[in-house]
Amino acid sequence: MPCLLLPCGPLSWMLGTWLSDPPGDGTFPTMKPFQYLEEVHISHVGQPMLNFSFNAFHPDTRKPMHRECGFIRLKPDTNKVAFISAQNTGLVEVEEGEVNGQELSIASHSIARISFAKKPHVEQIPAMLRKLLMGNAVCLIYEIFLFLSLSQITRKFRLNSDGKLEQTVSMATTTQPMTQHLHITYKKVTP
Template identity: 30%
Template sequence: MEKENPAIHPAIAPLSYLLGRWRGEGEGGYPTINSFRYGEELQFSHPAPGKPVVAYSQKTWKLSSGEPMHSETGYWRPKPDGTIEVVIAQSTGLAEVLKGTYNAEDKVIKLQSELVGNASKVKQITRVFELVNGDLSYVVQMATNLSSLQPHLKAVLKKLP
């Protein structure tokens, strides 16, 4: 018999505020592309309470038409020492292995790519997630073979009930 509310693994507890679905809007751009706006939904879940892992999924769509744009999925593995490992597979075929830190008190997560796989142009990615007044905001920066680290995406998302 499955428990209704299984306990959260102790390693996940500092990030438990992320668990659930978040929805909002973002904007993107880069020196080599036109700026754009998008709708987005993120989901963080703890599918295996006995394991120190958070499952992550993301999808975006065009605000004007609702047409799907991008999606990615992966796993976040926080460590008791405040470090975190993240793996993300994108719908474009790109794969990211990121490492970073989280601050449970300030609710800030900073990630830096260790590896960007299957990417001909992308060389580096950083992601910073922050809880601000109950909203989840993030900034993604990217470096390519043609440019240094530049802002690429940013969004503000509200937690869904």
């Protein structure tokens, strides 16, 4: 069934296989600037969501780097979107935001990581605070704080006027404020 007929129709501009063109740029205050190649597969299997995989490679050696896979789910009858991903770094995220035309903007809603992930970590609410906020009286405050505190990774996807897909990722860690981390442009190689 074509995605246009499903609730994921507003995201159909993302479908296909995309290759970086030119290499993407990465930077962060705690690391040297770098470039990377990336292959992106965005598809659907008839469910009201998209499946995705992002596979990054070193531009010279073609050595595998970052890997990420998951789902992009549109809330029916709205422009609200959830981006659910698992990464080879041990990070698992739920990002939420909106799709407007051919632009998708999302920010972290919840973040989890394996216990032995490399530091510095992307910020999240400390476990001690979670224990303190178990009472019903503070539930609403907790939910608001949770949303605001976990907005530490943002992404923006957009289809530019040349028909290329652009992605910009910004993040904050336990040691750095929100900073642009990645920017890459992809050309579509298969629908």
